[in-house]
Amino acid sequence: MKQFLVLGCGRFGSSIAKTLYKLGHDVMVIDKDSEKIKNISQHVTHVIEGDAKDEKIIRSLGVSNFDIVVVTMALNIQSSILTSILLRELGAKYIIAKAQNELHAKVLYKIGVDRVVFPEKDMGAKVARNIISPNIVDYINLSSDYSIVEISPLKQWFGKSLIELNLRRKYEINVIAVKQGDDINISPRADYVVNKGDILVVISHNSNSKKLMKLVNK
Incomplete structure (x- = not known):
C-alpha cells in the first residue's frame, strides 16, 4: 500500500x-x-x-x-x-x-x-x-462491469505461448489482441509466443482490478 x-x-x-x-x-x-x-x-x-x-x-x-x-x-x-x-x-x-x-x-x-x-x-x-502500474499502457472502461486494458508482458512471460501462460485461468483476463509496433494481431492463436516489446490487449472484469494491478507490478 x-x-x-x-x-x-x-x-x-x-x-x-x-x-x-x-x-x-x-x-x-x-x-x-x-x-x-x-x-x-x-x-x-x-x-x-x-x-x-x-x-x-x-x-x-x-x-x-x-x-x-x-x-x-x-x-x-x-x-x-x-x-x-x-x-x-x-x-x-x-x-x-x-x-x-x-x-x-x-x-x-x-x-x-x-x-x-x-x-x-x-x-x-x-x-x-x-x-500504480506503469506496465499498464492504456485502460478503457467498456461498462460498469468490464474494461479493456493494454499491458506490457512480464519478463517471465517472454518466450512462452498464450496456452502455456494460461492467463484466463490464472488471472481471469482474456487476451483479445497483441500489438507489435504498428501491427496488431486480432484474436491471437493459443500457440502465439509472447515477445519483448509486445503489448497485450486484454479484457478484464472490473472486480478483478486489484488482482490485475498486482499482476503487472510483479
Whole structure:
C-alpha cells in the first residue's frame, strides 16, 4: 500500500483520489471547498479542508512522508508552479502535476516535477491506474462491469505461448489482441509466443482490478 497526497479536489483530482483508494491505497485529499471535501470524505482515507496553495498548510502536511504527491490545480499556472517548487524543497519523493498547456508542462519539468499529465488527454481514473502500474499502457472502461486494458508482458512471460501462460485461468483476463509496433494481431492463436516489446490487449472484469494491478507490478 502506498501513501498519496492529492492537492485539489476538482473533477480530475477527485477521480484520481477515489480510484487510488479503491485500489487499496492510503489517500489524503486537501481542498478549500467544504462541499467537495464533504462529498469525497467517504471515498478516501483522510481529508483536509484548506487551501492547497497555502504554504503554511503544505508545510504542515509532512509531504516527504508520502510516496507520491499529485498537484491538480492547473488553471492557476502560477500557483501550480510555486506549489510544485515548494513540494520539491520540502522533500517530496515523487511529484505528478496537471498542466494547462505544453509551455506549462515544460516549466513543471524544469522545476523538478517527475510527471506531467494533461486533463483533456488523461482521465483521472486512467492516470491513477497508470501511477500504480506503469506496465499498464492504456485502460478503457467498456461498462460498469468490464474494461479493456493494454499491458506490457512480464519478463517471465517472454518466450512462452498464450496456452502455456494460461492467463484466463490464472488471472481471469482474456487476451483479445497483441500489438507489435504498428501491427496488431486480432484474436491471437493459443500457440502465439509472447515477445519483448509486445503489448497485450486484454479484457478484464472490473472486480478483478486489484488482482490485475498486482499482476503487472510483479
